[in-house]
Each structure stands twice: as C-alpha cells, then as structure tokens.
Amino acid sequence: MNTLTTTTAFKGVVSSTPPNNIISHFTNDQVAGKLMSMGVLPGSRIELIRKAPLGGGWYVRVDRQIIALRKEELDCIVTQKW
Template structure:
C-alpha cells in the first residue's frame, strides 16, 4: 500500500534496537522493490545496525536480515 499521510515514522529515522510494523510505503517504485524483498505491510521490523554519517541500515524483517539503502529506508513508514 502506498500512502502520503504523515502517520507513523520513517524507518531511516528509527534508532538501533527499535521495533515496529510496516504501515505503508511513500514511493510506488520503491514499494515494488521492497515487496519483492519480502517487506510487506504488517511485517515486523527491528533496526539492527545503522551505517555512520546517515548511510543505510541493517534490519530484521520477520526472520529475514536485510541491508537497505537510505533511500529505501526513507520510503518505509513504521507504526
């Protein structure tokens, strides 16, 4: 689901160790890529590591470990 509402928090702005569920995506092109990687609305996300200086992040999505670019993480909204 792609929405433009401001509810929730961007994955890229979450701290290490924080958890939440995917609410929606803000970019349709990026949403297709994320859906094919197994990141679906309702998926539980945990931030494992973050790259220094605002780079990408390493997440656990259900039982998958995935490294995301910052642009990918910015398009995921977490509740």
C-alpha cells in the same frame, strides 16, 4: 483498547527502533515494488539492527530475515507501533 500510531519512524533515524513496529505502507511506489519483491511487506515487523560500514545504509530485520537497505529506501517505509 489497542491503538495504532502511524509514524515515519526511519526518517533521519540514528538509533535502533523497538522491535514492536510494523510496516504500515510505503511512500514511493517504485521502492515499494522492490521491497515487496524482497519480502518486505505491509504488516511485517521491522527493527533497525545497525548502520552499515562507511555510511552506505542500514541493516534491518524484517520478520525473520536481515537485509541491508539504503537510507533512501528506508525513508519510504511508514511504520505503526504494534
């Protein structure tokens, strides 16, 4: 049986997450609108790549694209293990 576990995987994250996480939903509607306009949608696979220089944010792979997100934006993403 395949079970999904919901977590806020990016809250206070320091290391990479495994690539088998998918986006469940967002906790902030304003941030959700911005992320969805960039193609970051619920159901997309997400993986942290590395921290941006000077602590400004994180490089994240969402499906096949790589984007940079602020920590506040990343904290609004709730993921599930797939």
